[in-house]
Amino acid sequence: MKLSDTLTGEKREFKPAGDVVKIYVCGVTPYSASHVGHAMSYIVFDVLHRYLEYRGYKVRRVQNFTDIDDKLIDRALLQGMTVEELAGRFIDEYFEDMDALNVRKADEYPRATQEVPKIIEMIAGLVEKDFAYPSNGDVYFRVTKDPGYGKLSHRSIDSMRAGARVEPGVEKDHPMDFALWKGAKTGEPAWESPWGPGRPGWHIECSAMSLRYLGESIDIHGGGQDLVFPHHENEIAQSEAFTGVAPLARFWLHNGLLLKGDEKMSKSLGNLVSIREALQSFSSDAIRLSVLKSHYRGPGYYSDQALAENERALHRFRQALQAPVAAAGVSSKLDATIYRERFISAMDDDLNTPQALATLFDLARDINRDAEAGFDTDDAQALLRELGTEIFGLTFEGRQVEVGSDKAVEIQSLVDLRIALRSAKQFAEADSVRDDLAAMGVTLTDASGSTTWHLD
Ligand SMILES: [Zn+2]
Numbered sequence: 539m540k541l542s543d544t545l546t547g548e549k550r551e552f553k554p555a556g557d558v559v560k561i562y563v564c565g566v567t568p569y570s571a572s573h574v575g576h577a578m579s580y581i582v583f584d585v586l587h588r589y590l591e592y593r594g595y596k597v598r599r600v601q602n603f604t605d606i607d608d609k610l611i612d613r614a615l616l617q618g619m620t621v622e623e624l625a626g627r628f629i630d631e632y633f634e635d636m637d638a639l640n641v642r643k644a645d646e647y648p649r650a651t652q653e654v655p656k657i658i659e660m661i662a663g664l665v666e667k668d669f670a671y672p673s674n675g676d677v678y679f680r681v682t683k684d685p686g687y688g689k690l691s692h693r694s695i696d697s698m699r700a701g702a703r704v705e706p707g708v709e710k711d712h713p714m715d716f717a718l719w720k721g722a723k724t725g726e727p728a729w730e731s732p733w734g735p736g737r738p739g740w741h742i743e744c745s746a747m748s749l750r751y752l753g754e755s756i757d758i759h760g761g762g763q764d765l766v767f768p769h770h771e772n773e774i775a776q777s778e779a780f781t782g783v784a785p786l787a788r789f790w791l792h793n794g795l796l797l798k799g800d801e802k803m804s805k806s807l808g809n810l811v812s813i814r815e816a817l818q819s820f821s822s823d824a825i826r827l828s829v830l831k832s833h834y835r836g837p838g839y840y841s842d843q844a845l846a847e848n849e850r851a852l853h854r855f856r857q858a859l860q861a862p863v864a865a866a867g868v869s870s871k872l873d874a875t876i877y878r879e880r881f882i883s884a885m886d887d888d889l890n891t892p893q894a895l896a897t898l899f900d901l902a903r904d905i906n907r908d909a910e911a912g913f914d915t916d917d918a919q920a921l922l923r924e925l926g927t928e929i930f931g932l933t934f935e936g937r938q939v940e941v942g943s944d945k946a947v948e949i950q951s952l953v954d955l956r957i958a959l960r961s962a963k964q965f966a967e968a969d970s971v972r973d974d975l976a977a978m979g980v981t982l983t984d985a986s987g988s989t990t991w992h993l994d
Pocket residue numbers: 563564565744769
């Protein structure tokens with residue numbers, strides 16, 4: 539099995555260093571609802587975890603919560619809550635969202651606020667080795683002491699220095715030095731430390747948690763591409779300087795960003811879609827499919843139209859899985875082994891999910907063809923179900939619309955509108971309503987004078 543590694547820029551053979559594949563994935567800062575960009579990243583690492591297990595590895599995956607930072611402090615103040623209450627609320631929501639997306643739980647979910655002793659131990663160790671220095675209640679990492687600084691993001695300190703922002707009131711030896719510990723400002727949550735009351739910087743949390751839960755060197759460190767610099771660059775610098783052990787991670791896996799139309803999805807562009815909003819209109823299978831359709835390193839694409847297409851594509855899977863057992867009992871000639879091999883060779887090639895997914899669509903098409911011709915397709919159906927559910931985390935369940943829900947009322951009113959238009963012989967308008975319904979994943983059946991509908 540091959541995986542791409544951001545640090546070396548190579549795609550190379552993956553083997554864990556020990557008996558268990560140790561994976562650390564950077565988690566969310568729980569100050570607002572998780573959005574579909576988060577969904578993309580966690581679905582990617584969920585599929586990686588599932589696939590490694592399928593290939594016979596034991597996996598230990600750790601993912602943190604950054605439950606203290608500036609955004610949390612500001613937002614909690616605005617909402618009249620404590621940071622702890624705000625973080626607690628969005629951590630609960632995060633788990634609900636991930637359950638709804640069928641993302642399996644990591645083995646550990648450490649929280650920064652509960653790891654302060656380990657964080658202080660690391661900072662103290664870095665100060666002792668002169669890799670870090672206190673300054674006015676803060677503590678900074680000294681980047682010029684680390685000759686490897688910049689190796690992950692492939693840039694030099696000099697080139698970074700040119701773009702560095704000078705923060706007022708901060709005394710640092712070098713503009714690229716970054717905070718390990720931030721001295722407390724009035725009213726902020728704070729912990730006691732050898733440098734006075736304060737709180738951990740963002741980057742050091744992940745170094746401390748990875749070290750505490752997985753050890754000095756791990757197999758895979760993952761996260762979104764937007765974390766390569768400075769977050770992961772700084773994690774490497776701190777961890778390797780503290781332990782003296784390199785590499786911190788043998789493979790650095792970064793997923794691409796999710797685009798909406800041609801734009802990056804971001805808070806500043808105001809085009810974020812929360813996971814909850816997405817799940818109101820689309821099934822978890824359709825959302826997972828939109829992630830699997832792109833390679834994890836490239837950008838992902840999110841649009842209502844693509845999601846509606848996914849709902850229709852999923853219908854083909856369900857059709858194949860519901861193909862009846864043939865009365866004659868004549869087995870189909872479909873050779874399940876060939877599809878399995880194709881699926882594995884795609885996934886072994888740096889998790890090529892678009893190609894693996896194409897294999898499943900081929901399999902579904904061939905099952906549908908053979909079932910229609912009267913052959914028994916049991917083995918092929920079992921394989922489709924196994925690969926789809928165990929590795930891709932699909933449920934193959936149609937969407938349920940609760941009777942009386944807003945969605946059901948909306949669909950029914952469009953269906954009624956179309957019936958009215960048709961009886962008024964306004965066929966073009968009626969067809970356009972039908973297209974609107976199709977875009978929502980609704981299939982209509984006109985039979986014996988009445989119209990019924992179901993969601994694909
Ligand atoms: Zn992190």
